[in-house]
Amino acid sequence: MNNNYIEFKKKRELGDILTDVFVFLRTNFKPLFSVLFKTTGIVLVILLLSIAYYTHATSNFMDPFALGGGAGNLNMFNSGSFLISAFVMIISILIFYGLVFGTVLHYIKEYTDNQGVVLQQNVIDGVKKDLGSIIGLSILSSIMLLVGFMLCVIPGIYLYVPLSLIFPILVFRKSAVFDTISESFELVKNEWWITFATLLVIGLLSYVISMVFSIPAIMYTFFKTFTAASEGSFSDPSSMFDWVFILLNTIASVLQYIIIYLFTAISTAFIYFNLNERKHHTGTLEQIDSLGKTE
Template identity: 65%
Template sequence: MNNNYIEFKKRRELGDILTDTFGFLRHNGKSLFGMLIKTSGIPFVILLLASGYYTHASADVLDPVNLSSGGLLGTGNMFIALFVMLITLLVFYGLLFGTVLHFIKSYIEGKGVVDQDAVSQGVKKDFGSMIGLGLLSGIIIFFGFMLCVIPGVYLYVPMSMVFSLLVFRNISVSDSINESFQLVKDEWWITFATLFVLGIIIWLISMVFSIPAVVYSLTKTFTAATESTMSDPSSMFDWVFIILNTISSAAQYILYIITAVATAFIYFNLNERKHSTGAFEQIESLGKSE
């Protein structure tokens, strides 16, 4: 058993979830990151290239020459780049969450010792389900926000649990969505508060990586205004800005790891409050040891 083992199957308050999330990453981040490189490294690189090209294509739309000719070519490239970026993001998101959650599942089963082969096999087995679940939950949240902001926020809370339900309970995509509403029933507000605080923390961290792109953009805007050369808005999106913006995007994508780990802790907290699974397992283990 790992001396730094963190018990997942127990009740936690908001502060405990956040503390244990970063504690888990501190002790297991290196091995987890190594697994993520194996499972989602290629989609991550493609996602960054697609993100950079999307920024470049967006700049072409603002080019005065392109605008004067109708802007059809630039607009077409932008939508193609956006489509590729969204598809790759969906694949990367599914692989990342699948890897993190199967890593945690193996970590729990091995009491802190992770079987990397089991993690890889689990990710491959659930790959299609994770992609489908990510797409369906995204559509549900999207329509929730289209109806009104409040339904969107309400639906986001149970939908944040669907990946954990699929992996830890080994149930289908439809059952994961159905069970997510039962899981957060009577616990919606504390779950929302935890996700909200976590979101603020991740946003603050991501802002640090956005500073170079923001500073460069502001500097170039000020220089262009001073020299009266702002007639071409596309000039603001040069290769330096694209690279800095891509680095910022890369940091935001990597920070999904924190979200994935935190949602696992939230899931087990809710599951323990509903079913006391961990408590029963501890009682059984004590009985066997005697």
């Protein structure tokens, strides 16, 4: 057993979940990121390129000549560059989101099954096996949330809580895609508010931490704005979006996605086991069974 082993299958209060999320990440940082790089590396590169392309296409909004379709310039909407870049970026984010969650949860499954000992190849094999289901659930849940938020926001908030647990259910219970959704609603029944509070706090913390990576891009933008204003050369706002800004913004955006997804994935695992223990006492029964066998 790993000396720093953290027991997932037990009841926890909100404060305990928050503490253990950080402890788990601190004690498993290197091996977890190592396997994450192996499972998400290709998609991560595509995500980097798509965000850079999207940032570049968006900068055309600030270019009066591009928007006006002046001589020698392609109209942004006619060329379709903005729509293409947005579509590619959204698809990349959805796939990256699913892969991060799948990798983290399969890592935790291996971690819990072997008392803290993780074989990376087992994690990679698990992600490959569930890849289709993970991506399908990622797209399906996104559509459900989009519809929910379009229906006056509140339904979207309500749906977000159970849908946040679909990946843990898929990985830990090996449920079918559509079964995970019904099981997620059953799992949060009578526990919606505490689950919502936990997700909200984790979301705020991870967002604040991730914002640190935006500081270089913000500082560079401030410096460029101040310089342009002092020189009286602010007639073309699109000049603010040069290659340096695009690079800084792209790196910051990807790091923010990684931090937020990572913290959320780990926290949903703790939330899942907490709710599962409260309803089914699985961890307690396993401990009793193991004690009986040792005796």
